[in-house]
Amino acid sequence: MDKIAITGLGIVSPSGIDKRQFWANIKAGRSFIKEITRFDASKYPAHIAGQIDELNKYSNISERLLKKIDAFSHMALIASELALKDAGIDIKNEDPNLVGIFLGNAIGGWLYAETELRDLYLEGREGVSPYMASAWFPAAPQGQVSIYYGIKGFSKTVVADRASSLMALGYARKVLNKNKLNLILSGGMEAPVTPYALLCCNTYGSLSKNNAHPQNAYRPFDKRRDGCVIGEGAGIVVLEGVARVNKRGAKPLAYISGYAATCDGADRINCSSDGKELARAIKLALSDARANIDEIDYISLDGLATDLWDDSEVKAIKSVFGARAREIPVSCPKSMFGNLLGASGAVDMITTILAMEHSLAPATLNLDEPAAAGLNYITKEAKEYKINKALVISRGRGGINSVLLVEKGEK
């Protein structure tokens, strides 16, 4: 399969909205994990998160539209706008039939849903907004982005837990390779900082309960890890075929040159402890990109910060890379702003592209003492590395393993 060009990045995250602000904070290793302030979450076992408080400041979306959509659609609209602007594309000049949208989301838009369902029980059927039906479901952002820009090409939303958005990017690449579309907006969005969504995440059992020290709570691969911290946001990129990018005289920021996904098929919730299927996904992604292990300069880790998930990830990397595993810089920069669940893979890919552009491998926060030695963990602060090819690992509940290979562009 041919490689696909990434020409624009759109990021909406607790660490910043727009890539410049985001990268400045990632580079500096600043944590944006705080106590949840949106509602009283103090009774939840885990009540810290990466939140975005001033979404309205960054948006041209009318109040008329905002009352019909959930925050996750709002985030997707802002991220799409930023990505298109970054790519220098005015969608009005595109054939709408040849533009697609491929997004990933894990849980849907619960702030809207919870409020309306409460009103259903308090006021009866007339208390519910008629927009409820179209606001909460995982494909709602795809629909809203499509309506906002008049996009009419083949589009999909992928729901695969935390692997959703990386899987959407892999799918989008496949579709662009068939030459049926000119460009695709692809990535993901998640807004889990709501009373019910937070409850679900708490029940899942992989959240850190270190509420007393929010900035030290999310510690992937560290001996004292006790789970991840959730965050909200969106990461959306513009994907185009290389020939089209050359024709319009644009410079790709990066290329997606390989992708693969496998499933552990072992448990309803957990992954396999052996990491074998993740290792297979890494090998398949390398082979899809016709790349060998010596060419990989950086690995963006999934890092759920639990013993089972982290240790199996390390095992998989060691089994594929052998002695090389000690050399390749690896990190989990989402430890700074939280795990964006269904949006995490796309955001990790964006971070990796920025890392390539600046020749700087970002740090994993709070990784003081690795639980499993043998990898070149980047800790405490970002380190200089030339990165031409990198892997992004994104995994989901029940053992979904998705791996994407991204290459540096010319910009």
Added chain:
Amino acid sequence: METKQKIKEVLVNLLKVKPEELKDSVALQESIGVDSTEMVESVIALEKAFGVKLSPKEITKSSSIDEIEKIIQAKLAK
């Protein structure tokens, strides 16, 4: 409050449109590009505001403010 003024206020607050966008004799679809879901919401809001029963068949996207006023006034007079 005058019925027409109250109808406009309900719609402006509900749909977040500008008061000057609503034209007395122009269908809602034409003046503010109202969609079917917004109509469902509008009918319910007008029912609540005036304490009358309204059917989505009586008030539609093609209704103007003047026509809505007539229907509501007729119901209020009963």
